[in-house]
Amino acid sequence: MTQAKVHPVDEATEHADEPFIRARHVTAGYENRRDHTRLIALRDVSLDVGRGEFLAIVGPSGCGKTTFINMIAGFVQPLEGEITVGGEPVSGPGMDRAMVFQDYALLPWRTVQRNIRFAMENRRTKPSKDEQDERIRKAIELVGLTGFEKSYPHELSGGMRQRVGIARALVTEPSVLLMDEPFGAVDAMTREAMQAELEKIIAQTRQTVVFITHSIDEAVTLGDRVVVVSSRPGRIKEIVPIDLPRPRMDSDIRGSQQFAELREHIWSLLQGEALGAKREQS
Numbered sequence: 567m568t569q570a571k572v573h574p575v576d577e578a579t580e581h582a583d584e585p586f587i588r589a590r591h592v593t594a595g596y597e598n599r600r601d602h603t604r605l606i607a608l609r610d611v612s613l614d615v616g617r618g619e620f621l622a623i624v625g626p627s628g629c630g631k632t633t634f635i636n637m638i639a640g641f642v643q644p645l646e647g648e649i650t651v652g653g654e655p656v657s658g659p660g661m662d663r664a665m666v667f668q669d670y671a672l673l674p675w676r677t678v679q680r681n682i683r684f685a686m687e688n689r690r691t692k693p694s695k696d697e698q699d700e701r702i703r704k705a706i707e708l709v710g711l712t713g714f715e716k717s718y719p720h721e722l723s724g725g726m727r728q729r730v731g732i733a734r735a736l737v738t739e740p741s742v743l744l745m746d747e748p749f750g751a752v753d754a755m756t757r758e759a760m761q762a763e764l765e766k767i768i769a770q771t772r773q774t775v776v777f778i779t780h781s782i783d784e785a786v787t788l789g790d791r792v793v794v795v796s797s798r799p800g801r802i803k804e805i806v807p808i809d810l811p812r813p814r815m816d817s818d819i820r821g822s823q824q825f826a827e828l829r830e831h832i833w834s835l836l837q838g839e840a841l842g843a844k845r846e847q848s
């Protein structure tokens with residue numbers, strides 16, 4: 567893999583006060599046409615994400631995390647409020663935003679190279695064939711899959727498949743990377759390796775990242791800030807700044823007192839939510 571220039575934390579957060587993604591009083595939900603009811607997934611969420619910031623989101627199952635990033639992606643429209651990216655209201659999907667899914671969402675009949683090319687096909691404005699080839703080569707190099715261009719997904723491990731998913735997201739050179747529990751399906755060791763690689767990749771590409779995870783460790787390891795969402799209908803419970811130096815995969819940082827305190831604090835916020843949800847059900 568190409569050696570990454572790893573940036574210190576103050577560089578990563580220097581733009582955090584210059585909002586790039588803005589959610590203003592966003593409420594989202596889903597209509598049930600059969601019984602004419604409406605489920606509110608998220609209520610009155612306002613949040614700014616700085617350009618180049620890595621924002622991690624944690625919260626109990628069903629609190630609306632996926633709904634939130636689907637709104638940034640333009641797949642779901644808010645019932646109330648507005649989301650803007652780079653000052654423009656989000657009205658649908660666009661090349662400036664790319665999603666990485668937990669289940670990789672690769673096309674099994676296509677090679678690695680052709681899965682990545684897929685992101686640039688069927689677009690109104692797309693790069694020339696030569697430019698596409700060059701971008702695919704670079705993306706494959708960035709995620710460390712050089713030599714596997716002609717492999718099919720079934721010939722790859724889970725971690726390698728997700729690297730293809732990441733390369734496919736990077737190849738359109740989006741300004742925003744949306745990641746929905748991207749390492750949830752890989753084993754614990756691969757997960758740690760992928761976290762380290764993602765940290766290096768983002769240090770090079772400098773995208774703004776919104777990253778959903780169920781792992782507090784992962785959120786503290788990767789995030790410039792961690793948003794803790796309450797149980798459904800999701801609201802922002804607390805935004806925790808993570809002022810740890812990078813790279814965070816360093817064992818001195820992950821084993822530090824400060825890391826442990828942040829983990830403990832987020833855990834206590836989430837524990838309250840899990841217990842709250844139980845009380846509501848009984």
Ligand SMILES: Nc1ncnc2c1ncn2[C@@H]1O[C@H](COP(=O)(O)OP(=O)(O)OP(=O)(O)O)[C@@H](O)[C@H]1O
Nearest residue numbers: 596605607625626627628629630631632633634798
């Ligand atoms: N397409 C849909 N139609 C109807 N209801 C939906 C739809 N998508 C999500 N929901 C509901 O909206 C709520 C929020 O779902 P969402 O997937 O956003 O939560 P989440 O926090 O990402 O959950 P998890 O952590 O389990 O992935 C849930 O109650 C879910 O059942």
